[in-house]
Structures are given as structure tokens and as C-alpha cells.
Amino acid sequence: MSRVIGIDLGTTNSCVSVIENGQPTVIPNAGGYRTTPSMFAISPDGKRLVGHLAKRQAVTNSRNTVHASKRLIGRRFDAPEVQKAIDLCPYEILRGANDDPRIKIAGKTFTCPEIAGIVLREMKRVAEEYVGEPVSEAVITVPAYFNDAQRQCTKDAGKIAGLEVLRIVNEPTAAAMSYGAGHRGEEKVAIYDLGGGTFDISILDMSDGVIEVLATAGNTFLGGEDFDRMIVAHLLERFHENEGIDLRNDPMALQRLKDAAEKAKCDLSERERTEISLPFIASDDSGPRHLQLEMDRAALEALVHGLVNQTIKTAEACVTDAGLQPGDVERVILVGGQTRMPLIQKAVGQFFGKAPHKGVNPDEVVAVGAALQGEALVSDDKNLLLLDVTPLSLGIATVGGHFAKLIERNTTVPVRKTHTFTTTRDDQTAVKIRVLQGESEAAAENDLLGEFVLSGIRKAAQGEPEVEVCFDIDANGIVSVSATDLATGKEQSITVNATGTLSQDEIERIIEDHELYEIQIKD
Numbered sequence: 290m291s292r293v294i295g296i297d298l299g300t301t302n303s304c305v306s307v308i309e310n311g312q313p314t315v316i317p318n319a320g321g322y323r324t325t326p327s328m329f330a331i332s333p334d335g336k337r338l339v340g341h342l343a344k345r346q347a348v349t350n351s352r353n354t355v356h357a358s359k360r361l362i363g364r365r366f367d368a369p370e371v372q373k374a375i376d377l378c379p380y381e382i383l384r385g386a387n388d389d390p391r392i393k394i395a396g397k398t399f400t401c402p403e404i405a406g407i408v409l410r411e412m413k414r415v416a417e418e419y420v421g422e423p424v425s426e427a428v429i430t431v432p433a434y435f436n437d438a439q440r441q442c443t444k445d446a447g448k449i450a451g452l453e454v455l456r457i458v459n460e461p462t463a464a465a466m467s468y469g470a471g472h473r474g475e476e477k478v479a480i481y482d483l484g485g486g487t488f489d490i491s492i493l494d495m496s497d498g499v500i501e502v503l504a505t506a507g508n509t510f511l512g513g514e515d516f517d518r519m520i521v522a523h524l525l526e527r528f529h530e531n532e533g534i535d536l537r538n539d540p541m542a543l544q545r546l547k548d549a550a551e552k553a554k555c556d557l558s559e560r561e562r563t564e565i566s567l568p569f570i571a572s573d574d575s576g577p578r579h580l581q582l583e584m585d586r587a588a589l590e591a592l593v594h595g596l597v598n599q600t601i602k603t604a605e606a607c608v609t610d611a612g613l614q615p616g617d618v619e620r621v622i623l624v625g626g627q628t629r630m631p632l633i634q635k636a637v638g639q640f641f642g643k644a645p646h647k648g649v650n651p652d653e654v655v656a657v658g659a660a661l662q663g664e665a666l667v668s669d670d671k672n673l674l675l676l677d678v679t680p681l682s683l684g685i686a687t688v689g690g691h692f693a694k695l696i697e698r699n700t701t702v703p704v705r706k707t708h709t710f711t712t713t714r715d716d717q718t719a720v721k722i723r724v725l726q727g728e729s730e731a732a733a734e735n736d737l738l739g740e741f742v743l744s745g746i747r748k749a750a751q752g753e754p755e756v757e758v759c760f761d762i763d764a765n766g767i768v769s770v771s772a773t774d775l776a777t778g779k780e781q782s783i784t785v786n787a788t789g790t791l792s793q794d795e796i797e798r799i800i801e802d803h804e805l806y807e808i809q810i811k812d
């Protein structure tokens with residue numbers, strides 16, 4: 290029997306784990322690292338690079354190096370998050386045929402699922418080298434806040450990587466599984482996950498191996514990269530003040546600043562002061578200029594405390610959503626590299642009134658949970674029953690641009706709800722249904738998952754025909770819709786074609802394309 294791997298497909302870093310002799314093992318890559326940068330690049334001589342190889346050359350080849358593309362996946366090109374990414378990313382982001390964002394590097398355009406697929410394939414390869422046999426099944430994690438489109442795109446990415454995705458699991462749920470394996474008794478747990486690009490907070494109820502998510506909240510556009518940006522902005526300002534040179538339009542300098550900022554940030558998690566030194570960062574008529582600065586922990590904290598406060602506000606909302614007070618949470622687990630920052634440990638500890646749990650590795654806990662979930666799925670282990678919830682309300686647009694919620698957020702999945710529709714005019718034979726996900730009362734402010742037309746309704750007076758529409762959210766958080774004309778019993782199945790998802794043909798074309806490249810790389 291081939292083995293199931295668990296993959297934490299992170300915005301910044303990815304991690305893969307497998308169960309060995311009943312114990313979850315995190316698999317190191319060829320360089321010995323236990324996480325791999327979720328980066329992809331094409332080098333000047335046309336080589337495709339993934340992971341550390343891509344990261345290492347990012348400074349000199351920033352325009353052809355993709356990072357943090359998970360922030361784009363499953364979104365519409367016009368989404369504010371994509372527009373923000375266009376401003377921030379050194380690589381080119383274009384509008385795709387389905388209004389999805391596409392990434393163009395070295396003259397070639399990629400869809401977001403394709404980029405994620407490339408990273409997943411690398412993780413699959415890392416695992417195969419370790420177990421010494423082909424791996425075909427995986428559990429992949431996503432931020433709890435991911436909507437239907439983002440989940441479907443992640444599944445597509447799995448297919449592109451040659452993986453059968455047994456389950457999409459929310460990252461905090463996976464973290465709880467790994468903390469809770471072997472745990473007995475009842476406990477309310479908060480998972481505070483601050484990675485490179487996303488923030489998630491979940492409140493879970495764990496009792497004797499059953500994990501129920503009580504509430505989730507988060508921000509798919511807040512993470513360690515934003516901390517780095519604050520530092521970069523500060524460095525730019527200081528350099529401008531001291532040297533009179535504006536580095537904002539120099540991509541190479543910016544990339545070096547970004548690396549230095551991240552390094553300083555990580556240093557300051559360990560010690561009180563650090564040096565930032567970037568020789569030859571610029572030059573003008575008077576010769577080369579160097580950036581040389583000292584930074585202490587207090588200065589860093591002053592720059593980023595607003596970001597930390599934002600996460601605490603979200604945590605507060607989530608606790609309220611769960612019907613609890615912060616003090617009711619018995620265990621706080623920190624996930625994500627950014628939680629190594631002392632200020633975050635302090636702020637989270639203060640909010641919940643207790644010090645966070647120290648027993649899990651924030652970089653690995655999600656992948657480990659995914660591997661445990663994979664094992665439970667193939668061995669049909671009912672002891673590790675996982676009850677998850679949908680993070681966003683699902684509904685439809687109604688007359689006047691309103692949003693009618695059919696499935697409230699935080700409802701346990703899988704879930705199925707039916708709703709009967711009728712016509713608004715005499716002899717109307719078709720109705721159009723727009724399926725949305727979100728919390729706003731105004732339809733236009735929510736994510737449009739898809740729209741479909743129910744046709745062939747028998748002619749009748751307005752309000753007489755009855756069309757029953759059934760909305761399903763499966764255990765992966767993926768939405769499907771079907772409809773039945775109650776008079777004729779005729780069923781219509783509707784595919785909700787979420788933004789950026791790919792057809793089977795497209796997926797096959799991409800796989801072929803990458804197989805071609807695989808041969809080229811090995812030459």
C-alpha cells in the first residue's frame with residue numbers, strides 16, 4: 290500500500306510529513322531543511338527552480354521569481370488583494386481568461402494552481418526520495434478562511450502535482466489534530482497561526498479524540514511579510530534621510546532590503562539588538578553607498594505593534610463567535626514562524642490570560658496534523674473523528690442586491706441545505722441563481738462562486754412553480770449545487786466553476802508541459 294503524505298502548502302514555506310511506524314515524521318529535503326520555500330523561478334538560462342534553489346537566486350532574479358502566490362490563488366483579478374499584490378510583487382501579474390490572476394515570468398504565463406502544483410510536486414518528490422517509493426495520495430492543508438474557489442484551486446494544484454487529494458483540511462484543525470493526538474479529556478483550544486502571508490485563529494473543542502471547530506476567523510492578507518514591509522519602509526526612510534537617495538524604484542536593492550529586514554526580524558526574536566548591513570546598496574556621482582544601521586527589539590516592536598493588535602482584534606471576534614470569553618480557552622497553541630516573535634507571544638498570552646503552549650513546533654505542526662488525518666482516512670480510524678466547520682456563510686443573491694444566507698458560517702461540514710425557488714413573472718421558464726460566499730448583507734460585497742440558469746421550468750402563474758435547489762458543502766469545504774423541478778422531478782446538476790479553477794483538459798495540458806520540462810532539467 291502506498292503511503293499518504295500530509296502537506297502544509299504554506300504561503301512562504303511548505304512542509305511534508307508521513308506516518309512511520311505509527312509516528313508522524315517530518316521529511317527533510319535534499320538540503321536537510323524541514324521546510325521548503327514555496328517559491329518558483331525561471332533562471333536566465335531557462336532552468337525551472339523550486340524551493341531553496343529559487344529562493345537563493347531571488348535577489349538577482351526577482352522579476353522571474355514567484356513567492357507568496359498563495360495570496361492570489363482562487364481570487365479574481367480585480368480583488369483588492371490581487372491589486373495590492375500587483376503593487377508589492379516584483380513579478381508580473383496579469384488578468385487571465387477567466388478573470389483570474391496569472392503570473393508571467395521569463396516570458397511564460399502560469400495560472401496560480403499551476404504554481405501551487407509545482408510546489409506540491411516538489412514536496413511529493415521530497416517525500417518519494419525519503420520513503421523510496423512513489424507517493425500518490427495526500428492530505429493538503431489550507432487557511433481556514435479559504436473560500437470555495439481557493440479550495441478548488443488547491444485541489445487542482447494537487448492534480449497537477451500528480452496527487453490524489455484525499456482531503457483538504459484547515460491548517461488550524463490540522464495543528465489541533467497533531468497537538469490532540471493521544472490527548473484525553475475535554476479542552477477548549479485556541480490555535481493562533483501567523484505565517485508569512487496569512488493569519489488564522491480558530492477556537493476548537495477537543496474531547497476524547499473528537500475535534501470540533503467552534504469558530505474560525507482570520508485575514509488572508511496579514512502575515513510576516515507585512516512585518517518585513519514595515520521594516521523595509523523604515524529602512525528606506527532612514528536611507529533617504531541619511532544619504533538623500535530613494536531606493537524605492539530599484540528592484541534589486543528592494544529585494545536585498547527585504548531579505549535583510551526578515552533576517553533582522555528573526556534575529557530580534559533571539560536577541561535585543563541587531564545590525565543591518567547592506568554594502569554597495571546604491572551609488573551616485575560621489576561613489577558607492579552603504580546601508581548600515583542598528584536596530585533594537587523595542588524599535589521593531591514600535592514598527593509592528595499595529596499589526597499585532599489587528600490579530601488580537603480578530604482573535605477577540607473569534608472568541609465571541611465561539612460564545613466564549615478569552616479566559617474560557619484552556620490551551621493556546623502558536624503556529625507559524627512569525628509567532629517566534631516575543632511580542633506576539635506576550636500579546637497572545639495577555640489576551641487569553643495564560644502563556645501559550647510550548648510543546649509543538651510552529652513550523653511543522655500543520656504538516657504533521659495533515660499526515661495524521663491522512664492516516665486516519667485510509668485506515669478508517671474513527672477514533673480520530675474530525676468535525677470541521679465552514680468559515681464563510683453560503684447563500685444567494687436576491688432581488689434588490691441582497692444576500693440571503695442559506696448556510697451560516699461556522700456550520701459543521703459536510704452540510705446540505707435545500708431551498709425552494711419560484712418565479713417572479715407569469716410564464717417565466719428560467720431563473721438565474723447567483724451563489725455567493727461571505728458575510729455582507731449586500732450581495733456585491735461577497736465572493737461570487739458562480740451563477741447558473743435553471744431553465745425548462747413549466748409555464749405557470751408567477752410564484753407557482755417550485756424549484757428545489759440543494760446546496761452541499763463537503764468535508765473539504767468545497768461547494769456543489771443541484772436543482773430539481775418539483776413538478777417534473779427533473780434534476781439539474783450545476784457545477785460551481787469557481788474563479789481560476791481549471792478544466793480537466795487544462796490540467797492535462799499543464800502536466801504534459803511540466804513533464805517536458807522535467808526531461809530538460811535532467812539533461
Ligand code: ADP
Pocket residue numbers: 298299300301302303483484485486487512513514551554555556558624625626627628629630651652
Ligand atoms: P507560511 O505558513 O505562510 O508558509 P511560516 O509559518 O513558514 O509561513 O512563517 C514564515 C514567516 O515566519 C516569515 O515571515 C518569517 O520571516 C517568519 N519567521 C520565521 N522565523 C522567525 C523568527 N525566529 N522570528 C520572527 N519571525 C520568524
Ligand code: MG
Pocket residue numbers: 297299300460484485625655
Ligand atoms: Mg502556515
